[in-house]
Amino acid sequence: MIFTPAFEQGKLLRRYKRFLADVQLSDGSEITIHCPNTGSMRNCLFPGEPVWFSTSDNPKRKYAHTWEQAASNEGHIIGINTGRANALAAEAIEAGVISELTGYDNLRREVKYGSENSRIDLLLESEDKPACYIEVKSCTLLEQGQGYFPDAVTTRGQKHLRELMEMVKLGHRAVLLFVVQHTGITSVAAARHIDPDYADLLAQAHQAGVEILAYRCELSPSAARLIKSCPVKL
DNA sequence: TTCCCTGCTAAGCACCGGCT
DNA sequence: AGCCGGTGCTTAGCAGGGAA
Numbered sequence: 545m546i547f548t549p550a551f552e553q554g555k556l557l558r559r560y561k562r563f564l565a566d567v568q569l570s571d572g573s574e575i576t577i578h579c580p581n582t583g584s585m586r587n588c589l590f591p592g593e594p595v596w597f598s599t600s601d602n603p604k605r606k607y608a609h610t611w612e613q614a615a616s617n618e619g620h621i622i623g624i625n626t627g628r629a630n631a632l633a634a635e636a637i638e639a640g641v642i643s644e645l646t647g648y649d650n651l652r653r654e655v656k657y658g659s660e661n662s663r664i665d666l667l668l669e670s671e672d673k674p675a676c677y678i679e680v681k682s683c684t685l686l687e688q689g690q691g692y693f694p695d696a697v698t699t700r701g702q703k704h705l706r707e708l709m710e711m712v713k714l715g716h717r718a719v720l721l722f723v724v725q726h727t728g729i730t731s732v733a734a735a736r737h738i739d740p741d742y743a744d745l746l747a748q749a750h751q752a753g754v755e756i757l758a759y760r761c762e763l764s765p766s767a768a769r770l771i772k773s774c775p776v777k778l
Numbered sequence: 779t780t781c782c783c784t785g786c787t788a789a790g791c792a793c794c795g796g797c798t
Numbered sequence: 799a800g801c802c803g804g805t806g807c808t809t810a811g812c813a814g815g816g817a818a
Contacts, residue, residue: 563788580789581809600790606789607789627791696809
């Protein structure tokens with residue numbers, strides 16, 4: 545995924561509302577940008593450190609700029625736009641980067657499924673084999689050298705796991721794919737200290753046949769892409 | 779006075795049906 | 799096909815109401 549033009553750089557001042565952050569530009573002026581991350585952004589907020597943002601030409605937007613990446617106080621790059629995770633995953637699948645997910649004829653996004661009126665992030669189909677349901681999760685929490693998911697209690701995430709298990713029961717393939725948008729994370733673990741219920745359910749889903757994958761991203765203000773798999777500790 | 783719970787809001791985007 | 803308005807969905811943070 546190439547970003548043209550490349551993201552512009554600023555310095556994070558504060559994220560003072562759920563959707564808004566203030567950023568200082570190199571000339572000293574301050575702007576408010578949209579923050580496209582619905583999570584807690586635990587360990588992703590480093591006031592005073594660099595951030596990068598894109599600019600939309602959509603005239604209906606109140607804030608033209610979108611926060612895309614942040615630098616941690618250790619110099620790692622963090623992709624904070626959760627919407628990019630799905631696109632990065634789809635692009636990587638189509639490019640054959642994810643070896644576990646090759647050999648399908650068709651890829652569809654946001655397809656309705658399950659009994660709880662949900663939508664699956666990605667659906668892979670071929671005539672000669674079971675469909676593959678993929679739920680994409682963006683992993684950005686780094687603590688003591690370990691990557692964790694989730695970064696806050698998530699009942700919604702539990703619902704997704706239940707639905708993936710349901711797909712396995714119906715004879716389909718089901719995959720939970722962690723897109724690691726943090727250059728300092730080399731392995732992903734269930735955040736039992738944050739959401740023990742989710743950690744239990746993740747282990748249960750794995751036992752039930754849900755495949756759990758994680759892939760690291762290469763991130764820069766001009767491009768992002770999935771590069772290689774990394775281990776998941778359950 | 780303190781605590782808990784509920785409800786609302788923020789901005790963007792995807793989606794839907796109705797229309798041209 | 800494309801545009802439009804309306805709706806739903808995301809979660810942290812806060813206000814306000816009610817109970818202890």
